[in-house]
Amino acid sequence: xxxxxxxxxxxxxxxxxAADEVTIxxxxxxxxxxxxxxDAETVGDVMLLSFASRAHHxxxxxxxxxxELEAQEEAVMDLFEERFGVTFGxxxxxxx
Numbered sequence: 269x270x271x272x273x274x275x276x277x278x279x280x281x282x283x284x285x286a287a288d289e290v291t292i293x294x295x296x297x298x299x300x301x302x303x304x305x306x307d308a309e310t311v312g313d314v315m316l317l318s319f320a321s322r323a324h325h326x327x328x329x330x331x332x333x334x335x336e337l338e339a340q341e342e343a344v345m346d347l348f349e350e351r352f353g354v355t356f357g358x359x360x361x362x363x364x
Contacts, residue, residue, distance in 0.1 A: 278311050313351070320348045320356050 276294040281287045292311075301310040323341040327333050348356050357363040 276307060278308065316344075316348055316351055317359075320344050321360075324356060324362070 274294045275291050276297060277289050277291040279287065279289050294307075297307050297310050300314060301307070302313075305313070323344045327338055327341040345356050348359075352359055
């Protein structure tokens with residue numbers, strides 16, 4: 269990594285007390301931010317989008333899905349719509 273790229277670190281903690289940190293280039297946060305979003309809101313959006321995308325891919329384009337996995341995918345899609353005000357399909361143009 270070059271010294272020219274400014275980075276920013278985000279802390280993540282879970283209800284069970286586990287914690288982690290992730291460091292990313294600060295410019296990427298600015299690039300994907302919408303309006304006057306805070307950096308934390310932007311990272312939260314990207315995180316939820318990533319989980320929704322991954323769950324969608326596993327359930328609809330993968331193999332060996334089961335009822336529990338499908339329920340997890342449905343729950344993340346509900347959370348996605350709650351946060352963004354549109355369905356995953358509407359947001360991504362990827363409809364099934």
